[in-house]
Amino acid sequence: MENSRFAVISDSSCDLPDELTAAKEITVVPFYVSFDGETYKKEGTEIGIREFYREMVEQPGVYPKSSMPSIQDYVDVFQPFAQAHIPVLCICITTKFSGSMQSALNAKEMVLSQYEDAQIEVIDATVNTVLQGLFVLEAVSMREEGMTLSEAVAALDEIKESGRIFFTIGSMDYYSMAEESEKWPFAASVLGIRPIITLKRGRYFKRNIEEQKKIDR
Structure with a gap:
């Protein structure tokens, strides 16, 4: 019988x-972030989430990397569970990012x-940040309900396609860096326009309000 108490x-x-x-x-495997391009800190352990965003606000001309x-970071996390015969469900940020x-x-x-008998499932959240967090919490709820690893993976695959994030931005600077081939970020900045951006299925969509409504039907 499959163990329902998965990590x-x-x-x-x-x-x-x-x-x-x-x-x-929930076990979190950290990214590494740097504000000087040389010194990298583990996100969540060596630099907190709030501290990271505060640095971005306080240093508007500095773009973090x-x-x-x-691979070793993940091996170090997976291995103890494999040794203990505990199934693993690993949810990662969208592969597009x-x-x-x-x-x-x-x-x-x-x-x-x-460990040939280890059970490890790695799935693409197709999103990131807050929605990825909610997706992870949904996996925890499934575990608490007694679902097995395979049942949870199947259920998560069904719901992740409906996930999306709507947001706008206070400054076009960061977006301009990511959209160097487009002229609209400059025009939007000059005109004071804040676009509505949707993150869906691992992709960004730039639309006005009416177009957004059509996407979400």
Whole structure:
């Protein structure tokens, strides 16, 4: 019979508070972030989420860089669960934004080469930040309801397609860096227009309000 008490793991893109991850028994594998391009700190342990965003606000001309978790980072997390015969569900930031999931998949193969009976499922959240956090919490709820690992994976695959984030931005500076080939960020900044941006299925959509309504039907 499959063990229903599986471990829930996510990379730190889920942006869940430390108190919540501890209370819900969620293991977080940190990204690395840097504000000087040289010194990288582990997100969530060496630099907190609030501290990271505060640095962005206080240093508007400095653009932080990030580095994904390494294969070894994931191996170090997966291995103790494999040794204890505890199934693992690992939820990673959308592959459109990071190679974190590929690190996790490579780590899975390394661990399975040592522990052939280990159960490790790695899935793409197709989103990030707050919605990824909610997706992770949904996995925890499924565990608490007694679902097995395979049942939880199937259920999560059904609901993740409906997830999306709507947001706007206070400054076009960061978006301009990501959209160098487009002229609209400059025009929007000059005109004082704040676009509505949707993150859906791992992709950004720039639309006005009426177009957004059509996307979400």
